[in-house]
Amino acid sequence: MKVRIFVTYKQSVFDPQGETIKDAIHTLGHEEVEAVTVGKFFDVTFADGASDVETSVKQIADQLLVNFNMETYDYQVMGD
Amino acid sequence: MKIAVIVFPGSNCDRDLFNAVNDLGGVAEFVSHRATSLAGYSAVLIPGGFSYGDYLRAGAIARFAPVMTEVIRLAKAGYPVFGTCNGFQILTEAGLLPGALKQNLSQRFVCKTVALEVTNNRTPFTSHYQAHQRIDLPIAHADGCFFADQETLDRLEDNGQVAFRYAGENPNGSLNNIAGVTNAAGNVLGMMPHPERAVAAVLGNTNGQPLFESLFATLQEAH
Numbered sequence: 491m492k493v494r495i496f497v498t499y500k501q502s503v504f505d506p507q508g509e510t511i512k513d514a515i516h517t518l519g520h521e522e523v524e525a526v527t528v529g530k531f532f533d534v535t536f537a538d539g540a541s542d543v544e545t546s547v548k549q550i551a552d553q554l555l556v557n558f559n560m561e562t563y564d565y566q567v568m569g570d
Numbered sequence: 571m572k573i574a575v576i577v578f579p580g581s582n583c584d585r586d587l588f589n590a591v592n593d594l595g596g597v598a599e600f601v602s603h604r605a606t607s608l609a610g611y612s613a614v615l616i617p618g619g620f621s622y623g624d625y626l627r628a629g630a631i632a633r634f635a636p637v638m639t640e641v642i643r644l645a646k647a648g649y650p651v652f653g654t655c656n657g658f659q660i661l662t663e664a665g666l667l668p669g670a671l672k673q674n675l676s677q678r679f680v681c682k683t684v685a686l687e688v689t690n691n692r693t694p695f696t697s698h699y700q701a702h703q704r705i706d707l708p709i710a711h712a713d714g715c716f717f718a719d720q721e722t723l724d725r726l727e728d729n730g731q732v733a734f735r736y737a738g739e740n741p742n743g744s745l746n747n748i749a750g751v752t753n754a755a756g757n758v759l760g761m762m763p764h765p766e767r768a769v770a771a772v773l774g775n776t777n778g779q780p781l782f783e784s785l786f787a788t789l790q791e792a793h
Contacts, residue, residue, distance in 0.1 A: 506677050510677065
């Protein structure tokens with residue numbers, strides 16, 4: 491089973507890359523774009539039959555992938 | 571009174587720390603990231619560099635190195651623990667210091683000498699500076715923007731945990747111009763500037779010397 495974990499800055503944390511990319515998008519002519527958030531994702535593949543995958547995902551995110559001082563995360567079960 | 575300089579894969583300021591301590595009259599030894607004991611060491615220095623290639627986040631992987639269990643044990647037991655640059659990032663990721671280091675606001679690697687204020691000279695690392703002394707130290711980093719939520723910032727200010735502040739330009743967007751912080755107990759210090767690169771008159775700057783002299787004095791008092 492594959493799980494995609496998305497990590498981004500918290501909304502309250504200024505994201506300079508996102509701002510710069512938004513400016514570039516405006517330069518392209520897409521003035522309708524209001525905000526861009528840059529993040530990263532991790533595709534984590536679990537062995538067949540692994541139990542309680544979502545608990546594992548939370549532990550991995552909490553203890554390694556996310557720095558909760560500035561970041562937050564979400565995840566999506568991608569299936570096999 | 572031996573001082574451990576921890577060497578991670580990708581550390582690149584370990585020799586500068588080693589030389590700073592030994593040239594100023596202390597005794598430093600390199601200790602591998604694989605070490606499982608820091609017995610016999612009176613203080614720990616964590617160097618700058620790019621440990622583990624800055625993979626995931628700067629300092630995030632180093633905290634899983636075997637030696638970090640011992641670094642955390644010593645820090646909690648009140649031994650002086652110091653991290654500069656990547657060492658600061660490692661100490662925040664390990665939970666020994668509050669806050670986090672974000673990418674510089676400019677999104678650029680910044681390498682220059684900056685003006686600092688010694689905001690708290692009552693720490694084991696700053697006692698040989700004058701209160702509010704202005705000094706110059708080099709910085710060289712891409713992820714040095716100190717960030718913490720407002721509650722944490724207020725607590726740091728109230729407790730006197732801000733040890734160094736940028737006194738001229740803020741080179742990276744750090745909140746409250748914070749360049750270095752201690753833990754609540756005061757025995758762990760992290761800072762983005764490099765005092766170990768400013769200890770020799772021949773290199774034009776000795777403003778880093780008092781930091782090491784403060785540490786030596788602290789260790790002598792404790793002895």
